[in-house]
Amino acid sequence: MDLEFNNCRCFYLTAIVLSILRTGVAFMSDALKEFLNYTESYKQYGEKVLLKIRHTVRVRDLCIEISDSLGLSGDDTALAAACGLLHDIGRFEQWKQYQTFNDQRSVDHGALGAEVLCADGLIGRFSETDHGTILNAVKYHNRFMLPDALNARDRLFAGIVRDADKIDILRLYVTGGLVCRTKGTAMSDPVLGALSECRAIQRESLNTKADEIAIRLGFVFGLNHRRSFEIVRENDYIGRMIDVQLSETANETLKAQLEALKPRIRRYVDIRSLDRSAAD
């Protein structure tokens, strides 16, 4: 327990120091301190919660990286970083109240996060002009699509957070932080067809346990920014995630499906990461 606490403390301190070194903007480390203060009382719930804290800090870093690639101002980069830091704020109450991160079995953690920000007064620590943008980024980060009614500025920040979140989730599947258990099944034809047509998969469309892999692979079809595609390509998250699943299944049909999808989805990522006309 002491070791875990010390590791955690070390992680926080490193995150704060890196934040200051990377950005040189005091606001960002203030936001990080606010986040770490908020999560302090939830650390008692153990490794699952610590995993979410680490995920959140990486998402924040990815938000900064994508913002840099877009040439955003220092203030807007700080706002994107804050949106990244707060995007999963609902996860902590979700775990406390339901002991699960499964939204279908508990509550929409994006909507809960927006409620938490208002109820706990956390949103008041940020400039009032940014409240709507932050709340929308948090509320909609986990929706299949952003609402049409969202204005261009809110769409930009929500899009950055959604990209950063998806990239880190792919990383977690590759590094073993998350596992997709297929229970001997193969992907269903409609889901496989959608992936083959480069379409993202909605949770409501799932037919088999193996279709869960399709949701994650389909994340790349919902990415918004060229830098996001570059990060996926540079780390070969698609190839590596497929290799992980290939090593864990004995289902020959699933193996053949994954082998066929690997070059197809990799090629999509390659093209989008080189496409200068796409949204930078």
Ligand SMILES: [Fe+2]
């Ligand atoms: Fe989330």
